[in-house]
Amino acid sequence: MRHLLSLFDLQQDEYESILSIAVQVKKLLLDGSRPSFLPRQVTGLLFEKPSLRTRVSFETGMSQLGGASLFLGQEVGWQSRESTADFIRVLSEYVDYVVCRSKLHTTVEELASFNCVPIINGLTDHTHPCQALADMLTMMEQHESIRGKQVTFVGDGNNVSRSLAHACARSGMRFRLLGPEAYFMVDGSLEKLEASYADCDLQQTEDREAAMAEADFVYTDVWTSMGQENESERRLKDFADYQLNAALMQLAPDHCQVLHCLPAKRGEEITDEVIDCPSSLIVRQAGNRMHAQKGLLLWLALQHGRLTPGCLESAGIELR
Ligand code: CP
Ligand code: NVA
Numbered sequence: 295m296r297h298l299l300s301l302f303d304l305q306q307d308e309y310e311s312i313l314s315i316a317v318q319v320k321k322l323l324l325d326g327s328r329p330s331f332l333p334r335q336v337t338g339l340l341f342e343k344p345s346l347r348t349r350v351s352f353e354t355g356m357s358q359l360g361g362a363s364l365f366l367g368q369e370v371g372w373q374s375r376e377s378t379a380d381f382i383r384v385l386s387e388y389v390d391y392v393v394c395r396s397k398l399h400t401t402v403e404e405l406a407s408f409n410c411v412p413i414i415n416g417l418t419d420h421t422h423p424c425q426a427l428a429d430m431l432t433m434m435e436q437h438e439s440i441r442g443k444q445v446t447f448v449g450d451g452n453n454v455s456r457s458l459a460h461a462c463a464r465s466g467m468r469f470r471l472l473g474p475e476a477y478f479m480v481d482g483s484l485e486k487l488e489a490s491y492a493d494c495d496l497q498q499t500e501d502r503e504a505a506m507a508e509a510d511f512v513y514t515d516v517w518t519s520m521g522q523e524n525e526s527e528r529r530l531k532d533f534a535d536y537q538l539n540a541a542l543m544q545l546a547p548d549h550c551q552v553l554h555c556l557p558a559k560r561g562e563e564i565t566d567e568v569i570d571c572p573s574s575l576i577v578r579q580a581g582n583r584m585h586a587q588k589g590l591l592l593w594l595a596l597q598h599g600r601l602t603p604g605c606l607e608s609a610g611i612e613l614r
Contacts, residue, residue: 296597297406297413298590299399300421301460302490308593309464311614316431316582316589318611323358323585329609330360332595337363338389340372340405341416342396343520347556348416348424351584352393359588364389378404386411391594397521412594417453419521425555426457427586430465432579433511436551441466445553446509446546448472448538449563450529451479451498454515454555463487463494471498472505474532502536506545513553514538514563530562538564543571551575 297303304312322329337356339349349365356363366372372381382405385392391412394402399420406413415423433440445462447455450473459479462469471478478498487494499505506512517533518526536542543550552574560566569576595601596613603613 295409295412296594298423298594299402299406299413299415301423301426301457301464306464307614312427312589312593313430313434313586314589314614315592315606315611316427316586317434319588319592320431320582320585322609322611327609328358328360331592331601331605331609332356332390333360335359335361335390335595335600336388337361337391337393337591338385338411339363339365339416340370340385340392340394340396341365341367342372342401343417345395345416347580347583348393348395351580352416352587355584355588355591358584359591361390379408382408383410390598390600391591412598414590414594419519420453421457421460422453422555423457423460424583424587424590425454426461427590428579428582429458429513429553429555430461431582431586432553432575433467435578435582436575437510442468443510444468444470444508445511445513446470446472446505448505448512448514448536448542449517449533450474450477450515451481451483452515452519455479455513456483458513459484459496460487463491463496466493468495468508469497470505470509472502473498473500473536475500476532502542503545506542506550507547509546509550511551511553512538512543512546513555515555516557516559517563518559533563537562538568540565540567543568549573553579556580 353363393414393416395416396402396418399418402415459469484496517529554576
């Protein structure tokens, strides 16, 4: 059974295939076509934290593919009424895929360990792979090739930047994390990527000029992630010099474009002026969550024999 807990769960050709399917289903949609590739298939959304983009983009994406989804909040009694084993085994009798947003990454790992239904990580404290797929799709739309381009992430080594660094390594992009050293990724994530992708170029720095000078994209995220609220006061002070504002943008080339996974705390990590500037891609990026995840769902359906390649090909989708 295939799961997507992190981008390490995909081979390179599989990662490229998901993005390629995503690009093509997006084009079909924009051309007015919504083929029912997954009729009557159902996704369960198991969320421990709030969400707009992840929840709604999976729900609408699934609908557009002819399937359905169920949002499962705390009232289903997950982690309280019965054992995780009983819970996920029973859920897998009803739904074809589970998207889980959990506080701890170990929770999605535990769900996947029962191997009874494909588990998709919809954000944990460690990674946010669905966000990274949409980020890549967004950047791919801006250039004929993103290989060799640079994304500078201004902020901390968190779930979003960790998955972004991984996607950059996979796509041949340079990745720079710009922020206070105390918030660098120190869990070995970058070293693991360097060991896995021979030519990757991933660096962390406090040097604003060095990080911004060659940025083709600049990306930021909230300084205080969900679950870190008790650190918020300290983080406000620690990140004060790393706000994405007009002065920081001045250090980047003129063509540099702005990304943010959203939700944003306007006036903290990013100013209105930057988030609303003409080179901001944030709304397109959020929209691409749905297209990227449709690519992922279709790829997972192919892996599990719930969709035939011929079905996609008859709609004009080329499979790599
Ligand atoms: N970017 C993102 O995951 O947004 P939500 O928290 O609204 O799902
Ligand atoms: N780093 C943020 C991302 C939200 C999409 C968080 O975990 O809250």
